[in-house]
Amino acid sequence: MEEIVVKSEQTLTVRDILQRPLFLQAKLIAGNKGITRSVGWIHILEITNAKLFTNQHDLILTTGLGIHEHTEIRMMYLQELINQKAAGLCIELGPYLPSVPQDMIDLAEQHDFPLIVFETPVRFVDITQDIHALLINKQYQILKDLELFSRKLQQLTLESTNIQAILRLLHEHTSAQVIYYSLIDKPIFSPSVSPKIAQDLIARYRFEVDSNPSSSPENSLLTINEKKTIVSQPVICLGQTLSHVGIIVHDQAPTDYMVLLLDYAGKAVAHILLRKLFLEQKTSENHTQLINDILQYKVENEEQAMARIGLRPLNKGKYLFIAGIIEIEHSLIIDEEELEAKNQDIVVLLRSLLSKNGIYNLVLSKNNQIYLLCIRESFASAVSPTILKEPLLKTLEQLQNAIKHNLSKHIRIRSGFGLMKEQLVHTSQSFKEAFDALSVARKLPDAQTSPFYEEIGIYQLFKGMSDVQQLSYFVTYHLGDVIEYDKRNHSSLLETLDKFLSCMGAKQETAEQLFIHRQTLYHRLEKLEELLGENYLRPDNRICLEIALRAYDLLGKESSSE
Numbered sequence: 001m002e003e004i005v006v007k008s009e010q011t012l013t014v015r016d017i018l019q020r021p022l023f024l025q026a027k028l029i030a031g032n033k034g035i036t037r038s039v040g041w042i043h044i045l046e047i048t049n050a051k052l053f054t055n056q057h058d059l060i061l062t063t064g065l066g067i068h069e070h071t072e073i074r075m076m077y078l079q080e081l082i083n084q085k086a087a088g089l090c091i092e093l094g095p096y097l098p099s100v101p102q103d104m105i106d107l108a109e110q111h112d113f114p115l116i117v118f119e120t121p122v123r124f125v126d127i128t129q130d131i132h133a134l135l136i137n138k139q140y141q142i143l144k145d146l147e148l149f150s151r152k153l154q155q156l157t158l159e160s161t162n163i164q165a166i167l168r169l170l171h172e173h174t175s176a177q178v179i180y181y182s183l184i185d186k187p188i189f190s191p192s193v194s195p196k197i198a199q200d201l202i203a204r205y206r207f208e209v210d211s212n213p214s215s216s217p218e219n220s221l222l223t224i225n226e227k228k229t230i231v232s233q234p235v236i237c238l239g240q241t242l243s244h245v246g247i248i249v250h251d252q253a254p255t256d257y258m259v260l261l262l263d264y265a266g267k268a269v270a271h272i273l274l275r276k277l278f279l280e281q282k283t284s285e286n287h288t289q290l291i292n293d294i295l296q297y298k299v300e301n302e303e304q305a306m307a308r309i310g311l312r313p314l315n316k317g318k319y320l321f322i323a324g325i326i327e328i329e330h331s332l333i334i335d336e337e338e339l340e341a342k343n344q345d346i347v348v349l350l351r352s353l354l355s356k357n358g359i360y361n362l363v364l365s366k367n368n369q370i371y372l373l374c375i376r377e378s379f380a381s382a383v384s385p386t387i388l389k390e391p392l393l394k395t396l397e398q399l400q401n402a403i404k405h406n407l408s409k410h411i412r413i414r415s416g417f418g419l420m421k422e423q424l425v426h427t428s429q430s431f432k433e434a435f436d437a438l439s440v441a442r443k444l445p446d447a448q449t450s451p452f453y454e455e456i457g458i459y460q461l462f463k464g465m466s467d468v469q470q471l472s473y474f475v476t477y478h479l480g481d482v483i484e485y486d487k488r489n490h491s492s493l494l495e496t497l498d499k500f501l502s503c504m505g506a507k508q509e510t511a512e513q514l515f516i517h518r519q520t521l522y523h524r525l526e527k528l529e530e531l532l533g534e535n536y537l538r539p540d541n542r543i544c545l546e547i548a549l550r551a552y553d554l555l556g557k558e559s560s561s562e
Contacts, residue, residue: 011255012039012131012138014088014114017059020134022127023116029100030108030115031088036252037114039087042131044124048073050080059087059131061124064097071103078104081113088114092122142257149173149261153268161272161279164188167245170265174247174258179230180269181205182243184355204230205244219259227251231258233266237274238349239406240398242356245269277348291364291371294323297428305424309362309375317379322388323430324372324417324451325438326350332410343368345407346399353398357391373427385420389452392417396451414441415451436463443554458550471551478548481531493531496524498549501542 015035017023028035040057046065047053054060060081067074081089089108091097100117108115149169156165163180167190171178179201180188187202201224208222222230231254232246245266247258290299290308299305306312311319328343347365354361354374362373376388396415403411416438418430433453440459441449450456462471476483482493496514500521503509511521528536535541 011257012135013037014039014059014116017042017131018116020130022122022130025120025122026090026116026118028114028116030105031111031113034088034112034114037087038253038255039131039135041135042128044128048077050077051084054081054084054086056085057087058084059090061090061092061127063092063094068096071101074101075103075107078107078113082107082111086113088116090116090118090127092118092124094121145173146257146260146264150264153264157268157271157275161276163269163272164190166265166268166272170245170247170261173261176247176249176258179205179246179248180243181209181246183209184242184352201230205232205246208232209241209244219262221254222246224248229254231262233262235266235269235273237270237277237352238345239402240349240352240356242273242352243269274348277352278344287362288364291362291373294373294424294428295371295431299425299428302423302425311375314377314379317377318383318422319424320376320378320383320388321421321424321427321430322374322385322392322417322419323421323427323434324374324392324415325431325434326370326372326413326415327438327442328368328370329412329414330368330408330410331412332408342407342411346370346403346411346413349402349407350395350399353395353402354391357395357398359388359391359395371431383420383422385452385454388420389417393451414438416441417452419454436460439463440554458547459554462551462554468555472555475548475552475555478544479552482528483552485527485531491524493524493528494549494552496521497528497532497545500525500528501546501549505537 013035014037017039018026018028018035038057039059041055042059042061044061045053046062048066050060067077078089091100093099100115105115107113152169153166156162156169159165167178167180167188170176171190177193178190180190181202182188187198187205189198189201193201204222204224208220219231219233222232224230227250229249230246231249232244234241235243235245245262247254247262249258287309290305293299306319328346330339330342334342343365347363347370350370350372351361351363354372358376360375362375364371374388374392376391378387380387396413400413403413416434416436418427418433418437421427421430436459437451437453437456440456440463441451449459453460479494482497485491486494492514496510499513500507500510503513507518507521507525511518514521532545533541536545
């Protein structure tokens, strides 16, 4: 592929300055390799302390006044200009500096710092007026070009959801190679490149994204080699980075104009992605009906169910399914229209995160609940549930963080996921298990319970019991005396018992976790023995107590004490 170099018409360089009429008699005596440096402003500096009064890209004019007498001051003056990344230094030869000392020429040449001399007198005021007018005109032209670019982007985003058109427009305005790297879709290049170049560029992007997974809106520079750099702009939707738009620059730093074009293009792509996500959500009626049928146990034919979601049979691998329910809780009272809009934003955000984490998904939203059917391919002979659990946990964490930082701090989510199934017709059971896991999460909001049914332990048994009264009686039979004692005396014997059993009877550890003195623990244990009997730590009694404690958590204090 032929190398493409970014246009530089929008940037005023030292080379451009040397072609101005007032510089025709000037000579470049050092730093010839630096004539592509950008010039952002030009001013006169006749003092020895250059650091405080010089900005990056400043072109400095001087007669040598103040620096002509001492070599040390002269060299420090030049070094400060170099350190401040000034565009160059113009010296009018005369009574202060009849000629430029060789040490200044050597230092400038060493740093490719343009050193320009006027051998005949010039009016600095004429130079500053000329260059300032040129800079202002260029800035005005940049604003006009940006406005035109913005209007074209707006028109493109209104006409279609074609990201390729956005990239093509960016290429036309920069003459640079444009790269679109998506975390949920295929990469796009404008103009197209060879497969080898595409592979190398995408590998570089993937490495950068894996190394810096944060969703920062700032652009970044990705070095390809000594001469080529990618200026990359993240595309952020609902607080999540879904893709990146980049342009390749050659042998130069990116200009402000280039960065602004890239920023505009990134925002246009974000609008298109967001619209596509909402459109996908609105047009997934067939998938919605399938989830409804699964919930009502109406799906019996595996082949027909697979066809309804467009899944083709795999020759060597198989599909894995897991059902989930995510519940949205709003702690602030808001009107129905705003609540529906926020819930819709969460659904769109969830789908984008699932796709980003490699999970194909079907979604059904009902009021404050989101029903999920997650699908993934597997070609391994032995399948582990972690193939779905790990990306789901990552998605839930990202979802909660995105809601907190981008939607509202007054929204929280809780979730439940059933067991992994290898057939779509069995996902009705997975939804039932997901509901059980979710109901446990509701009852134990402060506990660190897993959202996965297979990890809720004894609560699986409790949720399978149809006779809640029998479970409540079991709790009262084994813990009733302790519960009543705590109520009458405002004590914490039940908490002490729970912690003592979880610490496997280790008294020192129990006291530390309860933040009490060991002597206090001994008094509580004596009282527990009095209420529960001296044999309460025998294996069969201990099992009953531990089950009763977990059932008490699930049933709640009110229902178990009636």
